[in-house]
Amino acid sequence: MTGGRVIRFALAAAVVVGTGAALAALSSAPYTAEPTDRAIVRLAWRARGERVRECHRRSAEELARLPQHMRQEEVCERRILPYRLQVDLDGARVVDELVRAGGAREDRPLFVFHDLSVMPGTHHLQITFAREGTAEEEQEEEGEVDATEAGRRARETPERLGLDTPVVFVPRQIVLVTYDDEGRRLLLASSGGAP
């Protein structure tokens, strides 16, 4: 084998080895998705809010504009009342927002999902989740409530939920605040149970 061929062979082998090494290295590159040592309060729950029915009567002109088969005199829409979520951390308000029901017609359950970053240590956490608005039209029908409707109302999230507790956070810990459907209350969860 001539000198040139040896060099070429060595280069060819080096390219193969280098490519393989690069492939393996890039296949398992170390990365820290969350570089800080902070902790997280994660608010995540699903709530069944109070359903209300809002009706209005169509005028004669409105009815005349509609095709024959769509001339319904009273039109009712159902929606779920929103809730206001307020979170105070060590006395400072960190979240204050109106949580609307899901879906284009706001007739799906409410979903809360928030991540709040906190320093490790003990913090005082206060959460209120309170219904906004009233349900006058629905109340008018109180006398007609059937068993299914009664069951649905029993599963509704209470008008007001609250949590007021000190929490100890360790670095990189995620503390979950969620709604307990059975106990109808907010509770804390973390790895190994409540923090």
Next chain:
Amino acid sequence: MRRLLARADALMNRLYGWRYNPLYHSGAIVVALLIVLLITGIYLLFFYRLGAPYASVAALTGQPWSGRWVRGLHRYASDAAVIAALVHALRVYAHGRSWGPRTLAWVTGLILLFVVFVSGWTGYVMVWDVQAQVLATEGARLFDVLPIFSEPISRAFVGERPIPSAFFFLNLFAHIAFPIGLGLLVWLHVSRVARPGLLPPRPLMWGMIGLLCALAVLWPVTMGPAADLFRLPGRAPYDVFYSFWLPLARALPAGAMWGLFAVVTVVLVLVPRWAAPPRERRPAPSVVDENLCSGCEQCYLDCPYEAIAMIARPGETAGRSALVAHVNPEACVSCGICAGSCAPMGVGPPGRTGRDQLTAVRSFVAQWRLRPGEGGGVPDAVIIACDRGGGGIARDGEFAGAPVWPITCAGNLHTSVIELMIRAGVGGVLVVSCPPRDCWNREGPKWLEQRIYHDREAELHQRVDHRRVRLAHAAAAERAVVADALQGLREEIARLGAADREADADLQRECDTEEAVR
């Protein structure tokens, strides 16, 4: 970019030879790797448990002989497939082969790449380690901004309750279902080409698989810590080829990520539109002169894009073939290979048919004859070089004292051009084509070689001294290869002596006469 690729091609040709240059086979390598993924994937499936994803993968990884290396091969093959697909796309784009009739191949290629990414994503989620957790939660966050799910899917990953097995089942289903679609996409991808080369040459294929196996043994794949929904994801090994978007996704809002994805997608899908030259500069598709077409079907057989069909000859067929060639202009890329395949010179792109080539080469030879010097000014050697590769000399006019006659593709060259040059007294003709697997028109060098040396229809006539004709393959940056081939030809010419020169070599007139006699 084209210059960079040419240099890379030249280096790889030097190291591995053009037959086994992996850059030339990048598309076929992807297919070979997909087959490896399919086989190893089926094997790994036997050990995967939906109820205990992390534990089952960890147990598999703990078996060095029956598990770990197969998992490593599966993973490294998926990574190599991404590299090969990107190289393939880059070459196609840089070579200007992404528009016109090749649009379907470009778009289906993008979909293929997307499906490979999605399959890889779901594959990593199956492991359910830290990387899987981040991939799943980021994916859920992205999908939650789209108004398609009745409930946010992020809720599945908050730790409120254990991840349901249904999630891992759906993920596994997607990991299997997407690759099944790959077969159909590959078929669509190559549906407009004749004789697609779906696998690389065996030495290259087995060498590559061997390398990946060795890598899987010597550099075993690892797992990150098990996913923990109550801990922020710490440092863990990530696969850059499939998780490259995570740093961006974690820094940008979900809406911005979708916007970015939409922009990148639109830009890539519209490559065939904006990479195409202006309409007036686009080469015209081939046309058929039905008076000259003998119905031999050779152009139909040679066309690499299945753009030619044989149809019933319209009108009076008395004394003529019943069939005549018909070019579909929507499928024709104007490679001109049909012009090289047509003995009676009745088909080809306007200005590049066999007859057009003969007209041009007559003036080319005449201008050399006019020059004073030994041999009446006729050069000892002439180089016919492909404009795309061909050592990058096609536009030089002259190379090492030999005049250069450029041609758009070696397959476009009609062998009568070589014959005319030799009969005009040129000592020898060196034809420099691109390496066969790198031909921009797929089969130009292959057909030319068969026409010169193996009597394929439109062959180089036996009356031509074949010792005076050489065919060399050189990439755009391989001038040294051309120089070596020219040196070899000149040595041969010196041994053979001067060529017999015909005072009036006029092939076109001869062809016309033959046609009239027929």
